[in-house]
Amino acid sequence: MKKDLILKTIFRILTYSTFLATIGIFLVVIIDGARYFSIDFFIKYPSNAMTEGGVFPAIVGSLILISLGIIFSVPLGIIMGIFLSEYDTLFFIKPIDVALTSLSGIPSIVYGLFGLSLFCIRMNLGTSLISASLTLSLMTLPVIASSVKEAVKAVPVELREAAYALGCNKTEVISKVLLKAAKNRIITSALIGSGRIFGETAPIILTGAVFFSTHLPKSFLDPVMALPSHIYYASMAYGESAQWMAKASSALLLIIVLIIYSIAFTMRRGKIGLDNRGK
Amino acid sequence: MYRELKYLLNTITIFAVATLSIVILTLIFIFMISESLPALKSVGSEIFTSFNWYPTYDDAEYGLLTMIVDSFLLTFLTSLVVIPLGYIVSAYLYAYANLREKEIVRSVLDLLSGVPSVVIGSVVLIYIAPVLITFEIWSTENLLLTIIGLTILSLPYVVSLTYESFESVDKVLFESALALGSSRFSALFIVITRAALPGILNAFILTVNRIMGETMVVLMVSGNANIIPKSLFDPLRTLTSAIASEMGEVELGSLHYSVLFVAGLILLIISLILTWISKSIQRSWKH
Amino acid sequence: MDWIIEVNNLSAFYGEKIALKNINIKFPKKVITAIIGPSGCGKSTLVRCLNRINDEIPNFKVTGEIYFKGKNIYDPDIDISEFRKNVGMVFQKPTVFPMSIYDNVAFGPRIHGIKDKRKLDLIVEKALRDAALWDEVKDELKKTATQLSGGQQQRLCIARAIAVEPEVLLLDEPTSALDPIATKKIEFLLEELSEKYTIIIVTHNLAQAIRISDYMAFLYRGDLIEFGETSKIVNQPESELTEAYLNGQIS
Ligand SMILES: Nc1ncnc2c1ncn2[C@@H]1O[C@H](COP(=O)(O)OP(=O)(O)O)[C@@H](O)[C@H]1O
Ligand SMILES: [Mg+2]
Numbered sequence: 001m002k003k004d005l006i007l008k009t010i011f012r013i014l015t016y017s018t019f020l021a022t023i024g025i026f027l028v029v030i031i032d033g034a035r036y037f038s039i040d041f042f043i044k045y046p047s048n049a050m051t052e053g054g055v056f057p058a059i060v061g062s063l064i065l066i067s068l069g070i071i072f073s074v075p076l077g078i079i080m081g082i083f084l085s086e087y088d089t090l091f092f093i094k095p096i097d098v099a100l101t102s103l104s105g106i107p108s109i110v111y112g113l114f115g116l117s118l119f120c121i122r123m124n125l126g127t128s129l130i131s132a133s134l135t136l137s138l139m140t141l142p143v144i145a146s147s148v149k150e151a152v153k154a155v156p157v158e159l160r161e162a163a164y165a166l167g168c169n170k171t172e173v174i175s176k177v178l179l180k181a182a183k184n185r186i187i188t189s190a191l192i193g194s195g196r197i198f199g200e201t202a203p204i205i206l207t208g209a210v211f212f213s214t215h216l217p218k219s220f221l222d223p224v225m226a227l228p229s230h231i232y233y234a235s236m237a238y239g240e241s242a243q244w245m246a247k248a249s250s251a252l253l254l255i256i257v258l259i260i261y262s263i264a265f266t267m268r269r270g271k272i273g274l275d276n277r278g279k
Numbered sequence: 280m281y282r283e284l285k286y287l288l289n290t291i292t293i294f295a296v297a298t299l300s301i302v303i304l305t306l307i308f309i310f311m312i313s314e315s316l317p318a319l320k321s322v323g324s325e326i327f328t329s330f331n332w333y334p335t336y337d338d339a340e341y342g343l344l345t346m347i348v349d350s351f352l353l354t355f356l357t358s359l360v361v362i363p364l365g366y367i368v369s370a371y372l373y374a375y376a377n378l379r380e381k382e383i384v385r386s387v388l389d390l391l392s393g394v395p396s397v398v399i400g401s402v403v404l405i406y407i408a409p410v411l412i413t414f415e416i417w418s419t420e421n422l423l424l425t426i427i428g429l430t431i432l433s434l435p436y437v438v439s440l441t442y443e444s445f446e447s448v449d450k451v452l453f454e455s456a457l458a459l460g461s462s463r464f465s466a467l468f469i470v471i472t473r474a475a476l477p478g479i480l481n482a483f484i485l486t487v488n489r490i491m492g493e494t495m496v497v498l499m500v501s502g503n504a505n506i507i508p509k510s511l512f513d514p515l516r517t518l519t520s521a522i523a524s525e526m527g528e529v530e531l532g533s534l535h536y537s538v539l540f541v542a543g544l545i546l547l548i549i550s551l552i553l554t555w556i557s558k559s560i561q562r563s564w565k566h
Numbered sequence: 567m568d569w570i571i572e573v574n575n576l577s578a579f580y581g582e583k584i585a586l587k588n589i590n591i592k593f594p595k596k597v598i599t600a601i602i603g604p605s606g607c608g609k610s611t612l613v614r615c616l617n618r619i620n621d622e623i624p625n626f627k628v629t630g631e632i633y634f635k636g637k638n639i640y641d642p643d644i645d646i647s648e649f650r651k652n653v654g655m656v657f658q659k660p661t662v663f664p665m666s667i668y669d670n671v672a673f674g675p676r677i678h679g680i681k682d683k684r685k686l687d688l689i690v691e692k693a694l695r696d697a698a699l700w701d702e703v704k705d706e707l708k709k710t711a712t713q714l715s716g717g718q719q720q721r722l723c724i725a726r727a728i729a730v731e732p733e734v735l736l737l738d739e740p741t742s743a744l745d746p747i748a749t750k751k752i753e754f755l756l757e758e759l760s761e762k763y764t765i766i767i768v769t770h771n772l773a774q775a776i777r778i779s780d781y782m783a784f785l786y787r788g789d790l791i792e793f794g795e796t797s798k799i800v801n802q803p804e805s806e807l808t809e810a811y812l813n814g815q816i817s
Contacts (some may be wrong), residue, residue, distance in 0.1 A: 004375075004462045011371035018368060019384060022391060022431055029402055076296055083297035098558065099300040105485070105554040106307070106547060107492025109519045113526075113543040117310045121531060138303060145300070169282075171289035192393070199395025202494040202519070206526050228397045235401040236499060243405060250401045254394065261393035265386065378624045454619050455661040455723070459674040459730060460651035469673075474664045 026254060033251020036244045045214065046230075051241040055249055057213055061129075061224035062198060064217065065208075068133035069197040073140045074190045080141070081148025081189070082174055104142035111139040112206035120207055130220040132208025136197045144193040151185030152178050184267050191264035195257050201228040211237065227253045311544045318537035326541055332505045334525070334535040341538045343518065345505050347545065350517040352507070353422070354491045357429040361490075362483055364430070365437030372438075373445040373471070374453075374463040385442075391435040400499030403428040408500070416512050420502035423511040428496040437486040444478025445471055477564035481557045488553040492546060494519040518542040568595040570734060570764050571616060576630035578611050580623070585611045587788040588630070593734075593781075598756060598765045600779035600796070602772060604817050607785040609768040613736045616766065617653040618646065634734075651678060654727030655736040659743050660719035662711040662726075667694075667703050670711045670722055674730035689729055697725035698755050717748025721755065728763070735759065737767040741774065753778050772812065776800055784808045786816070 044054035080100065087093060115135030125131045155178050163177040179186070209229035217224050227249060235246035318326065322341045329342025372381055407427060408419035448471050456466035472479065502514020503524055522539050529536040569592040578586035586608045593599050601609045614620040615628060618639060632639050639649055651674070663670050671690045680686060690707070694700040699721045703714070711722055720740055727735060737756070741749040756765055757778055769775050775782060776796060783793040784807075792799060792808045803809045810816050 004464055007462075007464045008371075008375045011367055011375060014364070015368045015371045015376075015384070018364065018434065019387060022434070023387060025402055025406065025431070026391075026394065028406060029398065032406075076299065079293055079296040080300060083293050087293070087297075096297050096300055099304045101558065102551055102554050103300060103304055103307075105488050105492075105550045105557075107494070107519060107550055109492065109494045109522050110307070110311070110543045110547050110550070113314070113522065113540060114307045114310050116526070117314050117540070118306065122310075141303070142300070169286050171286050171293070174293075175289070195393045199393070199397065201395065201397040202498075202523050205523060228395055231397050231401050232495065232499065235404050246401050247405060250398045250405075254398050257393050257395055257398075258390055261390050265389045449659075449661075450622070451657050451659065451661050452663065454622055455655070455657060456663070456673070457622070458617055458619055458650055458653075458655035459677060459726065460647040460649075461673070461677045462647060465677055470663050476664075 029247070029254055030251045033247040033249075033254075036248035037252075041248060046212065046245065051245070055225075055227065055230060055245075055252070057216055058225040058227045058230040058249070059252075060216055061209075061213075062227040064129060064224065065133050065136060065204070065226055066194050066197050068129070068220075069136040069140065070190065070194055071137075072134065073137035073144055073193060073197075076137075077141050077144025077189070077193065078148050078179075078186060080145035081150075081186075082152055082178070084145065084149040085152040086170070086174060086178070100142045100145055104146060108139060108200060109202045109206075111135055112203035114138075115203060115207040126221060127210070127223045128208050128221045129217050129224050130208075132204045132224065132226075135203045135207045136200060139200065139203060140193040140197055143196060144189050147189035147192065148182075148186055151182040151189060154185065155181045188264045188268040191260055191267070195260040195264065198260065199228055199253060199257050201232055205229050205232065227256075307547070311540060311547055314537060314540035315544045316537070318534055318541050321534065322538065326538060330507075332521075334529075334538065339534070341534065343521075343538070343542055343545070345507055346516055346518045346521050346542065348507050349515040350491060350519070350546075353425060353429070353497070353501075353515065353517055354487055356422070357426050357433070357490050358483070358487055360426060361430045361433050361437055362486065365434055365441055365482075365486070366479075368434075368438045369441040369445060370464070370467055372442050374467040385439075388435045388439050392439065394432075396432055396493060396495040397499070399428050399432050400496045402431075403496070403500045418502065418512050418514065420500050421512045421514050422501070422508045425497055425501045425515070426511075428500050429490050429493060432493060432496055433486050433489055436489060437482055440482030440485060441479055444475040444482060447478055448474040477560050480560050484553050484557045484560070488550055488557075491549055491553075492519060494523050498523045518546055569593055570595045570635060571766075572633040573612075573616075574631040574633070576612075576615065576628060576632060578608070578615060578620070579627045581625045585788055586615075586628075589790045591783060591790060591793055593764065593766055595764050596760060596762070597780040598760045598767060598778055599781040599783060600775035601766065601768045601783045601785060602770075602775050603785035603791075603811070605770060608788045609785055610738050612785065613655075613738050613766060613768050616734070616736055617650050617655055619650075619655060647677075651730050652732050653734045653736060654730065654732035656720070656723050656727055656738070656740050658739045660716060660723050662714070662719045662722055664712060665710070666708045667711045667714070667722060668707040671726050671729050674726060678730060693725040693729035694722075696728055696759065697721045698751065698758075699725055715748070717744050717751060720744060720748070720752060724752075724755065724759075728759070732763065734764045734766065737765065739768050739770055742770060749774070772814075784811060786811070 041054040043056050045057055046055065047053040084097060112135060115131055119125045119131035119134050120127055159177055159181055160173055163173045168176065204226055208223055209226045210223040211233040213225045231246055231249045231253060234242050234249060318341065326341055326343050328344060329340060330345045331340040331342045332345060333340045372384060403424050408424055411419060452470055452474055453466050456470045497517050498520040501516060501520055503516045503520055504514040505516050506513065508515045522542050526539055529539065571593040573589050573591045576586055576589040577584065589612065601612060603609055611620065615632060620626050663673060668690055671693050672686045675686060675689050691700065694703065699718060702718060714722060741752050753774065759765060779796045782796045782799045784791045786807055791805050792803060799808065800812065803812060
């Protein structure tokens with residue numbers, strides 16, 4: 001059909017050009033930024049107003065943030081997801097579901113404000129590692145919970161019934177059968193959550209990130225440097241001579257996040273991992 | 280005995296954690312409101328009616344209206360670009376693309392959805408803004424660049440959601456339309472779009488919510504000037520970027536601090552309204 | 567005798583898997599031909615080739631030819647929209663569009679360029695009358711079609727298909743989702759329609775095939791085992807396989 005041929009061509013051009021442009025941009029970021037990678041870049045502190053040195057403390061800071069963030073959000077997210085999937089006949093599932101959906105729509109900057117007022121000020125934790133990672137984990141909680149819910153829901157009913165038939169009670173079915181059967185997709189959820197934590201900037205500049213630090217955090221109450229906030233400061237606050245720093249850090253952050261996401265989505269498609277049920 | 284105890288404990292744990300979501304939402308509300316109260320009390324309605332934002336002057340003014348207008352304006356303009364573009368890309372994928380194209384584009388979308396917004400901000404700043412200079416446009420932080428950044432950010436999101444709602448319609452409806460001699464486009468545009476309407480509207484609302492709440496891209500490339508832009512090359516400032524850029528410098532507990540919480544409260548309420556709309560669209564279509 | 571569709575050496579594949587093996591068949595004009603056979607034997611695949619709707623399935627391939635009134639429908643030059651207009655199709659589950667009854671029936675004519683409201687009104691009324699649905703819905707044409715009962719929906723799909731005045735009507739198990747009363751109505755309707763249209767119906771229900779069809783094609787594991795007049799096949803099947811199927815030994 002002629003109409004289809006014309007539209008197909010136009011739509012294809014639009015689709016291809018947006019995609020190639022977007023991919024092109026990110027390739028440029030990685031290629032252009034990776035030119036500045038060196039041993040020093042990974043093991044040194046930034047110096048001379050961000051124009052020299054490396055991002056060692058930012059990398060370490062981000063790794064600590066992500067680890068703490070996961071410790072809080074992953075277990076809670078998994079339990080919430082299981083609740084939403086397995087107890088969905090209860091009357092108060094609805095307010096909980098609504099609350100979680102609302103939480104997942106709240107802008108990250110609002111989480112930042114909340115973290116600032118609750119953790120930093122009210123709980124007197126100050127601008128610190130612990131405030132930032134608590135804020136990040138609150139923010140990721142609904143993301144993890146809703147994808148765990150989908151994962152657990154996807155486990156075939158027969159598996160549950162077989163377990164009940166063997167005399168398992170509900171929590172045993174959950175811990176012995178469902179969690180194992182949905183393991184891959186739960187790991188995917190956790191990975192997506194951590195990818196999100198790793199790149200999030202707005203909440204941590206309010207609650208725990210500093211633009212410069214001469215030492216690694218000595219306690220949970222110390223503020224940290226983190227990779228995303230470092231990119232922000234390096235691209236905004238300093239001139240041309242710090243631009244390489246912003247480029248290299250962006251490339252690094254992008255590579256790390258893309259790796260996390262690739263693993264996550266490859267696992268979801270069942271290309272690696274143990275349980276290939278479902279098909 | 281031990282087994283029953285364990286069952287009881289586990290069940291209690293699950294219920295306790297689940298209720299945590301309500302607790303968190305309530306806490307967010309309480310804290311946002313209580314931190315906003317000082318400003319709402321002592322500055323009053325001026326916050327919402329004044330365009331003037333001079334929080335650090337002796338004779339301080341705390342009008343958020345410019346930023347409110349800018350937030351809506353930016354969201355509106357970006358949606359105008361990203362929603363039709365997202366619809367077209369999804370339409371291409373659904374009605375025309377072959378299996379290979381579908382797979383490649385969808386995997387790329389999955390990956391792009393994870394690109395942190397701070398990276399997009401720095402991309403626009405470092406790589407795209409200089410392009411404008413070659414067109415003799417000297418403001419390298421402006422509305423146009425912000426729209427570009429937000430488009431890159433939200434396109435994967437809107438395409439995934441829209442495409443998924445197309446896919447959720449039974450394929451046989453598409454075939455029925457084709458069997459009547461309809462073009463693929465009409466089959467998609469008239470039949471599938473209508474059948475998938477709640478999902479599509481939901482996708483659009485979630486995208487709007489995302490754009491409205493985005494901070495880093497706006498903070499980095501909007502120019503952060505408290506004016507309402509008159510052209511694409513003017514700078515602007517949204518509620519989100521105002522909070523992010525000024526919170527670091529305010530005196531804790533001051534009026535300035537409190538007004539920034541009012542800005543956050545506005546964002547919170549907008550996002551809750553959008554979530555509520557999205558939920559009720561889905562609900563009304565189920566019956 | 568006249569035929570309208572001629573299938574020549576048609577083989578069909580889903581990826582590597584073969585679904586139809588070298589089928590040769592000529593569908594006669596203005597009669598009901600039933601395609602029967604155990605499930606998975608390729609009945610749907612065959613009818614879905616006849617209007618090329620199986621092109622929609624990724625990795626689906628055919629070899630051989632299908633001629634519609636002497637033209638090869640797999641010819642790359644063919645205007646697929648114009649061709650499909652001549653070969654209507656009704657699916658297993660009713661596939662009403664999420665719009666009003668009127669708009670459902672008017673969908674085809676509108677696609678093919680009829681804009682005039684009065685003309686559309688006439689077409690819609692005629693199609694609904696032909697599909698024996700007019701009396702039931704004439705007062706609520708604006709009602710959303712999904713509110714109709716299953717049997718009414720299926721008749722609406724038939725009305726929608728005949729509103730573009732096709733020559734052939736393909737039906738893939740159109741009554742398998744319906745109750746016996748609705749099924750009877752559709753069977754009756756098809757017999758009426760066969761005076762004007764060539765009807766090719768896939769059915770899993772042997773009694774139904776015998777009741778309504780003039781010709782019968784029996785498929786087994788992708789092969790066309792037997793094709794001929796229904797009365798002849800029922801009384802004196804040539805193949806033992808057909809006989810076994812008719813006796814209920816294969817299903
Ligand atoms: N979309 C498809 N993908 C792969 N194989 C299919 C598909 N549709 C049908 N088949 C296979 O082709 C064969 C014929 O199917 P079909 O024509 O639907 O049979 P029938 O309609 O007689 O039940 C079956 O073995 C079936 O499994
Ligand atoms: Mg079939």
